[in-house]
Amino acid sequence: MTDSNRRRKLIEVALPLDEINAACKADKDRKTGTIRNLHKWFAPMPLPAWRALLFAALVDDPADDNQRVYLLDLVKRLVENGAGLPDEETLEEAKAILAKQFPGGVPTVMDPFCGGGSTLVEAQRLGLPSFGSDLNPVPALISRTLTQVLPRVAGRMATAPEAGSDPNGAALFGVDGHRNDPFHGLREDVAYLAKQIRDRAWKRLSHLYPLGDHENPVAWLWARTARCPNPACGIETILATTWWLSKKRGNLAWIEPRVVDGRVELDVVSGLAHGEAPASPKIGDGVFACVSCRTPLDGAHLRELGARGDVGFRLTAVAVEVGGARKYRAATAVDMEAADVHSEDDAFADVPLDPDAMGVRVGGYGVSTWRQLFSGRQFLTLTSFADLIAETHDELLNRGVAREWADAVASLLTLSLGKMAQYNSTQCRWLLRPTAEAKVVSAFDRNDLPMMWDFAETSFMSESVGGWLLQVTTGLRALSYVVPNGRGAVVRQDARLVSSVPERGLVATDPPYFDAIGYADLSDYFYLWHRRALRRVFPDLYATAATPKTGELTASPSHHGGARAARDYFVSGFTEVFAGAQQSLGEGLPMLVVYASKEQKGGRGEETRWASILTAMLGADLEITGTWPIHGTGSARMRGIGSNAVAAYIVMVCRPRPATSTTCSLSEFNRALRRELGPAVRDLQAASILPVDLAQAAMGPGMQIYSRYRAVLDQAGRAVPVEQALRLINAALAEVLEEQEGELDAESRFAVRWWETYGWNAGSFGDADKTVRPLGISVDDVVRAQVVTSQGNRVQLLGNGNLDYKWVPSADVRPTAWEAVHHLAHRLIDRGGELEAARLMAVLGNLQDPAMALVYRLHDIAAKKGRTGDQERYNALINSWSELIKLAGDSSVTSEGLF
Template sequence: MYHQVKAPKRLIEVALPLDAINKAAAREKSIRHGHPSTLHLWWARRPLAVARAVIFAQMVNDPSWKWELDHPGEIPPNNIKASWAASRSRLFAIIKDLVKWENTNNDAVLEKARAEIRKSWRETCELNKDHPRAAELFNPNKLPAFHDPFAGGGALPLEAQRLGLEAYASDLNPVAVLINKAMIEFPPKFAGRPPVNPESRSSHDSWSKQWSGAQGLAEDVRQYGQWMREEAQKRIGRLYPPVEITADMAEERPDLKPLVSQRLTVIAWIWARTVKSPNPAFRHVDVPLASTFVLSSKEGKQAYVEPIVDRDSYRFIVKIGKPPARAKEGTKLGRGSFQCVLSQAPISGDYIKIEAKAGRIGTRLMAVVAEGDRRRIYVPASQEQEAIATTAKPDWRPDLPFAHNSRHLTPWAYGLDNFGDLFTPRQLVALTTFSDLIAEVRKKISRDAVASNLDDNDVGLSAGGVGARAYSEAVAVYLAFALDKVADRGSTLGRWDPTPTQSGIINTFSRPALPMTWDFAESNPLGDASGNFLGGIDLVAKAMLVSKTDAAGLACQDDAARQTLGTDKIISTDPPYYDNVPYADLSDFFYVWLRKSMRSIEPELFATIAVPKGEELVADPLRHEGKIAAENFFLDGMTNAMHRLCEQAHPSSPVTIYYAFKQSETETTEGTSSTGWETFLGAVVRSGFALTGTWPMRTELGSRMRGQESNALASSIVLVCRPRPATAESISRREFLRELNQVLPEALDEMTRGSGDDRSPVAPVDLSQAMIGPGIAVFSKYAAVLEADGTPMSVQTALRLINRFLAEDDFDHDTQFCLHWFEQYGWKEGRFGEADTLARAKGTSVDGVKQAGVLFASGGIVRLFKWGEYSADWSPAEDERLPVWEALHQLIRIFRTDGESEAGKALAAVAAKVEPTRQLAYRLYTLCERAGWAEDARAYNEIITSWSAIESAAAAAPKAQQTDLFR
């Protein structure tokens, strides 16, 4: 019945202020305190700015909607189009205010956006007042609810709630479900309530203070968290003693003399794993596997560990000053191999694995980092400090093996194949103590809640309770989140940061993986520095205040391919990223601790021993008997899930889907293609959706750990989709091309001119991706586009035809990428995320263009090589990936260094690319001239003016020598 609905075109199907949204998203990623992402770690969250803008534009009618409904297929006059542009400019202004971080809970800004949503909703209801299901679907006094079936970290449901919609979130992963409950379900349930703890209730200003939103709930989290910290200090404080600066220490370290007899709070204990020396003479000695001895690399505050060898033993001392070169590598020789500190014998990775699996891997304390007077004090390890750590005897430990995933989880290869193995005994004692205290504090909270007049009933959170028991359970959830923060910085996979930063300890999940570490930093959960419990409480409490409690929320566990929760709801979702992040495998790290304290609160959610994995939509070869089977599982499952969304979504609004796969390539009969983008797009089209827009968003932090190490995922494409009518017809390739030629010129004009008075055009690097929207909208609205032989046209072919409109038909995919990148940046550096977005649109990848030898891409930075940087020993005959861009710039290099004759030989060697090379030179000359890049324009002009002479030289070049020209 969806085809009977009169659905106004929404703003997101026509135009967006992309630049403003992307800038706000980039800024937001650097905000750590008070951001919902600090409530609990989750991987690949969407920035709130992007989620808010997308949902708003998904709900608001485009100014063109009424005219287009009344004049289907007609071209609007210019005065009408000008009126639309002015109206869009007003909506853009709302979005630009809406996405600013400081306006996250600005009621005036939010109310302006909500009013616009309500206005559009009333227009939609009026339009459909005679619909058979109008009473169900089009109540002008009640906005439709929102649903995200892949809720993950909860950014989308939270922002829907902030915009005034009831928010529903579902996910297969119980950790994600609990995060969503804490973000959208609990705060509205207890909104506006004062805290129940006696300290706050007895405060002198409690009678006059107004507790709005989740403020009272957050205050209780702080107060009861403080009680837990004090209780933990009584029970396990002996395991975390201060370090005393002795006179003996000061003799070796004059900088410690002013601190003699002082007892300093420990920030971290720095440990190295050990194995038995492979040298038979020292087989009885455990030698350290340290990847670095550097404690501080900051200029003027440098410090490092030095091992002192005494026959068949060694000890560590701490030195102040610039570390020697070797200290930076510790005992490491190479990837996974080390050197014995006693004999210098190499310790191979295979030897370490054998020792580890035999249970002969141990630990040795190298140094202690303590808190001085506004500085860090680096103290040598002592037998006393090491002995105290070894006295810890945990009475419980997680017992859950993790997947032997060599890409994301590597400790298993070294004998650490159980989550309980990732913690020292002292860390286990601390985590179990705090976990037990959560159960104890719940009873205390419940008693205090009854004393503050909450209903004294026995109805828990999972049963929908709102009384004393339910309230105590809600506070306990947030306390458990703080404990998970301690675990994240309190495992043996956490590393010491020598830079030094504010945090000091690099957390376990600095990237979405559990990699093996050799030296690690043990945090002090009872201290004041990184990894302490009260610090986690503070982050959680601040994050709670960002929740918006004006609308109800509900989160539950459900499979996206089978759920029914999305029926007749507005849908925006961020599905899993193919094989980029194994969410279930990673989240078991937190699940084992949450289950210990939360099972009595959410018994169904934590009923299983581990996070469910069999139905998780991730292409994991380990679970599905190989790469091909894993890919088929993912694509079939995702198609089913998309089909379900297509059937369920509220008929008045498009569905928005975030696509954020890391780009990959494959060779096909039609050349190199970007498999992830094209395959996912094909799955969406096959599911019954027609696409009405594609918008590139900068959704990842370029400076994050993984982005610094590699060119990882850094952007998303938002797909705007509507169900394709069951009556959709098939058309021929010729008819498809004719319609493209009608639609794309106007779309290109709109995108390059910008909308409204601000004239904010789509940036050149985003233009190709944005242009796919109106192009693929034509393709996907039909049941099929038929080739001359009657076979359906592929998505890959449709994308190539859309790109042809941008006058790039004679250029290969790599050259198309380079051309548009150059138009935006010239030879300057740009962010990997933007390059990744552009490469997808052009059917290539950043890594592929890099392999062609025309691009620098490292550390999240991308730039094109200038002609002078190209290799002088280039051989066209041996160049397996030779884009036109490379041919032209090699030609310029040779022409400028060796003249027309050698340039002619080069041109002869690339005879098949002569005409597109000449066309590219013309195009680049024109581009540089318009941009005022005189020097660059001169290089292209010289080639163009000398082209005839170069061609003559090419004709005269001996063909037999062509393969030897550039060796």
């Protein structure tokens, strides 16, 4: 097929982006009962997105409006159940279309960075065979379990004679009682064996978990300790970040330290309705004051102590349940003695932790091995469970159980162990909540390993957070998403070998995000336990003592001798990957590459990340033929501008660049940018792309223009590099936003200019008069429009405080987009939430569109000015915009007569 008559795929023409993003948001909002509950993986792509993207990448665009509308409606129906699975009738309809599209047999979907397996699972759901690979054994195990191990045992009966004997076991472990569940038997076996392992573990470990009278332990709370550097003091001080144990209203609890004979004693106050904890010893970032003499212990001193092994731990309090009520008490001598244990097992002693790895923050304080991330009791517990899982696998085989079944059981139990490890290390923090009991938050809350000065330890016997049976329960719920008749294979393999796959097909992948996450380094946290349990089950995954670091395609400076060398390695490696992937493409099929950045504020860091992946794509002679922004967060993400959580994924549709492609001049490229970027940005805004992600999303259509040419040449005839093209795209985006500002009412245009200069501060009347006159209005006009106040020769914007919650445009003599934006934000964030804001949205009329454009413009200014709080408010408003529009059209919401 020649370039000129190549059929475009649906994904290169249209997608129902609103519906896909709504489904992704629902998927992220669901915390339990999803594929993510099987095991932790980093920045997983939502299942509904892959389902829609794969289908749209395989079917031809019909070039007929009616037929296209039908296909788009089918894509909508594939994702309309949000986090749930599509209706069976819809799936069969989609499969029939794919079978007609490929009469010789549907293609294989290949993902050389298979991660959490969502690409492969959704390929199988559409009736497509899948092939996945990953250099990292942790994602390889997750994906292999989902798409290779489990489908092979679907429909089989339980093997343990006692598995179904417990009438409560089925409900406890997510077995819903429907005998047509293809994994009912497997669930029963895993449920029975998990309880058996727990009971065996208790026999081995019960002496480490003493129980008080009528007490059920919730958590043991710890803090690090260090010797005070003051020679006149010298006590072992407590490096606690807070003395609070509970902030729940009506059940306040805290620690009160006192120094007795050179030792810090810790008293616990619990169950109060009023009161205040003592001031925290933490007096700065990584700086603590001695509990006794207040001498500071700064970061340099603590790092020096840590390197010498002189930073210790202290059990500070115990959270328990007594008669169903949460209580807190001081740690007893029995508690301390039970926790003060050490293992003679040296299996992990020589597994180092790279202190300079991406996301690793503990190394500077002397944590040099993975074993040091776990207390002695936690280490013994996890080791015992790993050994018991390996023993269970052997016992199943000795009992004559089929190897495929034993492998499936061991895989599920080991993945549950990995999740339990998340709740059993010194990385677990104690989260204080004002309206609920405090709880343990697992490791990798932010995909990194920060220095935790205090941490919470759970019990494997617990029926809640951190408990073994809970991990198994949630893991088994993920089986509802497994395709029982799926056909697939997953191998541990370098992505650069993607061209060696046995069949050509569709390459769709979500590769590493440059230096956003240290996948291999962080994966050792799980790998050590996985390997101990499964080394004999999957020897191909566990040949090394730690996860392979050499060959990982991330830009880790610690792996490659510096940032420049790491970037060069990343670019050359991915150029090789994309070149090889082209050889694996089936005829007429595109390649899908998903990319995102942890850096949500723009700047040179983000430019480097994007320039690197794009340079590799263009170096492999790929052309970007379509880009789509996909929501990567749930509706709860109204804050966190500075976090490294992925907010939006950018899906790039790529094809080999046509041999007929030509060069163009820099001026031609700039003209094309200005001609094509404006409509593309409006489409992104109409899809409610978050303002914080707009710059990333706009790179897509900009790079579509850039990549269609073999080269863009400057006046000297030199090729314009990707970095310069990205800067030109950002400049063009700024012009688009400024042009949209010009479409606003005059009062709002004044407000934008005033806010850019003064923010929420007051300025002189004279400056306001100079600003407003070129707009054809006066300061008095802006005051009457309720955009500013003018008092004592000072002018100040309205919108950053308590606003009249009864405001509606119809009651305003001069309603403006500025007022609409800030009243919406006020109602959404400060009072009433989405329902209250939707009632206002319903009556905005023709202010809706300019208000949306204004939000993007204000966010752009806030980002450039470093006004993080304002960024978060505007981002939150757009994050809810589509939901507000939806609710505004609901008569039950808008007919209450509140206005």
